[in-house]
Amino acid sequence: MNAVGRQMRSGSSTVHHQRQYSDNFLDSSSSNGRWLQSNGLQHLHSSTTALPGFQDYGFFGGGGGGARMFRNAGRGGNGGSELFSEPSTPPVCSRSSSQRKIADDQVSPNELSPGILDLHSLDTELLPEMSHVPAPYDGTSFYPTARGRSFDDSEQFLTNKANVRSRGLPDNNLLKSFSTDKDKSAVAKIKVVVRKRPLNKKELGRKEEDIVTIEPNSNSLTVHETKQKVDLTEYVEKHEFVFDAVLDEEVSNDEVYRETVEPVVPAIFQRTKATCFAYGQTGNGKTYTMQPLPLKASQDILRLMHHTYRNQGFQLFVSFFEIYGGKLFDLLNERRKLCMREDGKQQVCIVGLQEYRVSSVDLIRDLIEKGNATRSTGTTGANEESSRSHAILQLAIKKSADGSESKPARVVGKLSFIDLAGSERGADTTDNDKQTRMEGAEINKSLLALKECIRALDSDQGHIPFRGSKLTEVLRDSFVGDSRTVMISCISPNSGSCEHTLNTLRYADRVKSLSKGGNNAKKDPLLATLNIRESTTVPLSSVLPTSSTMEATMMDAPIEHSRFGWIKQMESESSLPYNIDRVSSGREEDFDFSEEFYEPEKPSWKKNVKQEAFHIPPKEDKIRKAEPQTKWKDMADFDGSLDPEQDLNALLKEEEDLVSAHRKTVEETIDIVKEEMKLLVEADQPGNQLDDYISKLNTILSHKAAGILQLQNRLASFQRRLNEHNVLVSSFIDVHQ
Numbered sequence: 001m002n003a004v005g006r007q008m009r010s011g012s013s014t015v016h017h018q019r020q021y022s023d024n025f026l027d028s029s030s031s032n033g034r035w036l037q038s039n040g041l042q043h044l045h046s047s048t049t050a051l052p053g054f055q056d057y058g059f060f061g062g063g064g065g066g067a068r069m070f071r072n073a074g075r076g077g078n079g080g081s082e083l084f085s086e087p088s089t090p091p092v093c094s095r096s097s098s099q100r101k102i103a104d105d106q107v108s109p110n111e112l113s114p115g116i117l118d119l120h121s122l123d124t125e126l127l128p129e130m131s132h133v134p135a136p137y138d139g140t141s142f143y144p145t146a147r148g149r150s151f152d153d154s155e156q157f158l159t160n161k162a163n164v165r166s167r168g169l170p171d172n173n174l175l176k177s178f179s180t181d182k183d184k185s186a187v188a189k190i191k192v193v194v195r196k197r198p199l200n201k202k203e204l205g206r207k208e209e210d211i212v213t214i215e216p217n218s219n220s221l222t223v224h225e226t227k228q229k230v231d232l233t234e235y236v237e238k239h240e241f242v243f244d245a246v247l248d249e250e251v252s253n254d255e256v257y258r259e260t261v262e263p264v265v266p267a268i269f270q271r272t273k274a275t276c277f278a279y280g281q282t283g284n285g286k287t288y289t290m291q292p293l294p295l296k297a298s299q300d301i302l303r304l305m306h307h308t309y310r311n312q313g314f315q316l317f318v319s320f321f322e323i324y325g326g327k328l329f330d331l332l333n334e335r336r337k338l339c340m341r342e343d344g345k346q347q348v349c350i351v352g353l354q355e356y357r358v359s360s361v362d363l364i365r366d367l368i369e370k371g372n373a374t375r376s377t378g379t380t381g382a383n384e385e386s387s388r389s390h391a392i393l394q395l396a397i398k399k400s401a402d403g404s405e406s407k408p409a410r411v412v413g414k415l416s417f418i419d420l421a422g423s424e425r426g427a428d429t430t431d432n433d434k435q436t437r438m439e440g441a442e443i444n445k446s447l448l449a450l451k452e453c454i455r456a457l458d459s460d461q462g463h464i465p466f467r468g469s470k471l472t473e474v475l476r477d478s479f480v481g482d483s484r485t486v487m488i489s490c491i492s493p494n495s496g497s498c499e500h501t502l503n504t505l506r507y508a509d510r511v512k513s514l515s516k517g518g519n520n521a522k523k524d525p526l527l528a529t530l531n532i533r534e535s536t537t538v539p540l541s542s543v544l545p546t547s548s549t550m551e552a553t554m555m556d557a558p559i560e561h562s563r564f565g566w567i568k569q570m571e572s573e574s575s576l577p578y579n580i581d582r583v584s585s586g587r588e589e590d591f592d593f594s595e596e597f598y599e600p601e602k603p604s605w606k607k608n609v610k611q612e613a614f615h616i617p618p619k620e621d622k623i624r625k626a627e628p629q630t631k632w633k634d635m636a637d638f639d640g641s642l643d644p645e646q647d648l649n650a651l652l653k654e655e656e657d658l659v660s661a662h663r664k665t666v667e668e669t670i671d672i673v674k675e676e677m678k679l680l681v682e683a684d685q686p687g688n689q690l691d692d693y694i695s696k697l698n699t700i701l702s703h704k705a706a707g708i709l710q711l712q713n714r715l716a717s718f719q720r721r722l723n724e725h726n727v728l729v730s731s732f733i734d735v736h737q
C-alpha cells in the first residue's frame with residue numbers, strides 16, 4: 001500500500017517523516033507520467049451467477065486515442081446473460097481498435113425513448129403504478145458470500161471491511177441501507193467526502209512536503225500552511241476541516257465506492273436521483289477516483305434488478321455526454337453536438353442524446369470505453385492528460401406503467417456520475433496555449449456558476465441561477481427534490497498546492513453546509529433526521545481571498561458560519577453577479593433590501609441558554625411601546641452572563657470584516673473579468689460572439705457594482721439598528737436595576 005508519512009510540527013518548525021511509496025506506484029508513474037491502474041482490475045463478484053462478467057473497470061478515462069482508457073486485461077465474459085435482444089447497435093464511432101465490438105443484440109439506443117432525455121420532467125414524473133416500489137431490499141442475496149479482489153489493490157472484501165472500520169469510516173453499504181423507503185433518511189441528502197492523493201513522483205523529486213494530515217479514525221483533516229511574518233520568519237497556520245468522510249492516500253477505490261456511491265444505489269429504485277461528482281484542482285485524482293464508480297454501481301444495480309427486484313420490469317439505460325466549451329456532445333454517438341432546451345415548465349431536455357438499454361456489465365463497460373475514447377483531454381501544467389470537459393455518465397432505471405415491455409418505460413430513478421474538468425488558477429495556465437487558457441476560463445466559469453447555485457441554495461434564495469452554465473442546468477435535479485448528492489473533493493498533499501487545497505476544501509465546506517438546513521431542510525423532511533457534523537470554523541482572516549488569480553476568487557473561501565449565523569446569507573445576497581438569467585420565480589430584481597428582509601437569525605450565543613430562564617418583567621411593556629420597531633425576540637437572546645455591548649461590537653466588527661472581504665472579492669472579480677476579456681480579444685473571437693461575451697461581462701460588472709452599493713446601504717442600516725439595539729439594551733438594564 002502506498003503510504004505517506006505523517007508530519008510532525010512543533011512551533012514554526014516542521015519535521016516530516018516520509019515513507020517510500022510502493023514501487024508499483026512510482027514505476028507506473030514514470031512510465032507515462034500518470035500512475036497506471038494496477039492490473040488487478042477484476043473485481044469479481046464470484047457468486048453472481050445471473051450476471052457473469054462483472055468486473056471493475058475505469059470510466060471517465062478521458063480520450064486522447066484511448067490514452068486515458070483503463071482496460072481490463074483480465075476482462076472475460078462475452079456479455080453474459082443479456083436479457084434483451086433488441087436489434088439496434090450503438091453507432092460505431094471513434095472506437096479504438098482494441099475495443100471489443102458490442103454485440104448487436106445487446107443494445108437498443110432509445111428504442112423506448114423519443115431521443116430526448118428530459119432531465120427533469122421525465123425523471124420526476126412518477127409512474128402511477130410506482131407509488132409503491134415493492135420488495136424490500138434483501139441484502140443477504142445481494143452480496144456474494146465472498147468478494148474477489150478489489151479494483152486497485154489486493155485486499156479481500158472482508159479485509160477491506162475491516163480496514164474501513166479500523167479507519168473509522170462509516171460502514172455504509174448496501175447490506176445496511178434502504179431496506180425500506182423509510183431508510184432513505186439514513187443517507188444524507190448531500191454527502192461531502194474528501195480524498196487525499198499520495199505525493200506523486202514529481203513532488204517527491206522536488207522534496208515537497210506533505211502538508212495534509214488526517215488523523216486515523218477521524219473525519220477531519222488539517223492543512224498546515226506555511227506563512228511568513230513581516231519580519232520574514234516562518235510560521236505554520238493550521239486549518240482544520242471536518243467532512244462527512246475523509247479518505248487518506250491509503251484508501252482504495254473500492255473503499256471510496258463503499259463510502260460514497262454504494263449507499264445511494266438502492267435509492268434509485270425508490271424514485272431518487274443521485275449524483276456523484278468529483279471536484280478539485282487539475283491533477284488531483286478526480287478521474288482516478290471517478291473511473292471505477294459507474295461500473296461498480298451498475299454491477300450493484302443489475303444485481304438488485306436480478307435479485308431483489310426480479311421480474312418487476314425494471315430496465316437500465318446508459319447515456320454519456322460531455323460539456324466542452326459550454327457545448328454538449330454525445331460521447332456515445334460520434335460526439336454529436338447536442339442541444340439543451342427548456343420546455344414550458346422551465347425543465348431541461350437534452351435533445352438527441354442517445355440512451356442505451358443495457359443488461360450486462362460488459363456492455364456498460366464497452367459503452368463507457370467508447371465514450372472515454374471520445375472524450376476531450378489535453379495537457380495542463382499539473383496533468384499531462386487533463387480532462388478538459390465535464391463528463392456526465394447517467395445510469396437511469398426505468399419501468400413502464402404496468403411493468404411490461406410493450407409500453408414505454410419512464411424514469412424511476414437515476415444515478416449520475418460527473419467527472420468535472422479540473423479547476424486551475426490563471427497563474428497555472430501561463431505555460432499553456434491559448435486553447436488551453438480558453439478552456440480553463442470556460443471550465444472555471446462553469447465551476448463559478450456551480451458555486452453560485454450552491455450559494456443561492458445555501459442562503460435560501462428563491463432564485464437558483466441554474467442557468468448560469470450548462471453544467472448547472474444539467475446538475476439542477478441533483479440539488480432539488482428527492483435527490484442525493486455525493487461530492488468527492490480531491491486534494492493534493494504537497495505544499496506547492498496549499499492554496500489550491502484550501503480553496504477546494506472551502507468549496508467543499510460550502511457544499512456541505514447546504515445539507516445543514518435552511519431551504520433544504522424545509523423542503524426535504526428527510527433532512528431533519530440527518531446527523532451532519534459541523535465544519536470547523538476557520539478564522540475570517542484565513543478565508544479571505546489571498547490572490548488575484550482566477551481560481552482564488554472562484555473558489556474563494558465562503559465566509560464561515562458566523563456565530564451570529566447570518567454572515568453567509570449576507571455574502572450570498574451581495575454576490576448575485578452571475579445570476580444573469582431570469583426565471584419567473586427568481587426575482588433578483590425584486591430583492592427587498594429593507595431592514596425587515598435582512599432580519600438576522602437569532603444569534604447563536606443563544607445556544608444552550610434556556611429561554612424560560614430569562615424572565616421578562618412586567619415593565620417590558622413600556623419598553624415595547626418606547627421602541628415599537630425593535631424585535632423583542634432579540635432581547636430574549638441575551639444571556640445575563642454575556643456582555644451584550646461587547647457582543648454587539650463583535651457583531652459590528654464582523655460586519656465590517658465582511659464588507660472588506662466582499663470589497664476585495666469584488667476587486668478580484670473585476671480583475672478576472674478584465675483578464676477574461678483580454679483572453680477573448682486575444683482569441684480573436686468572431687465579432688458577434690465577442691460582443692455577446694462583453695455584454696455578459698458588463699452585466700456581471702454592473703451586478704458587482706450594485707452589490708457594493710447594497711452592501712453599503714446594508715451597513716448603514718445595520719449601524720442604525722445597532723444603535724437602536726444599544727438604546728434598548730440600556731433601558732433594559734435600567735429596568736432590571
Ligand SMILES: Nc1ncnc2c1ncn2[C@@H]1O[C@H](COP(=O)(O)OP(=O)(O)OP(=O)(O)O)[C@@H](O)[C@H]1O
Pocket residue numbers: 033034035036037196197198200249280281282283284285286287288289380383385386387388420421422423490
Ligand atoms: N489516490 C491516488 N492514488 C494513486 N494515484 C493517483 C491517485 N489520485 C490520482 N492519481 C494519479 O494522479 C494523476 C492525475 O490524476 P487524475 O487524472 O485523476 O487527475 P484529475 O483530477 O482528473 O485531473 P484533470 O482535472 O486535469 O483531469 C494520474 O496519473 C492518477 O493515476
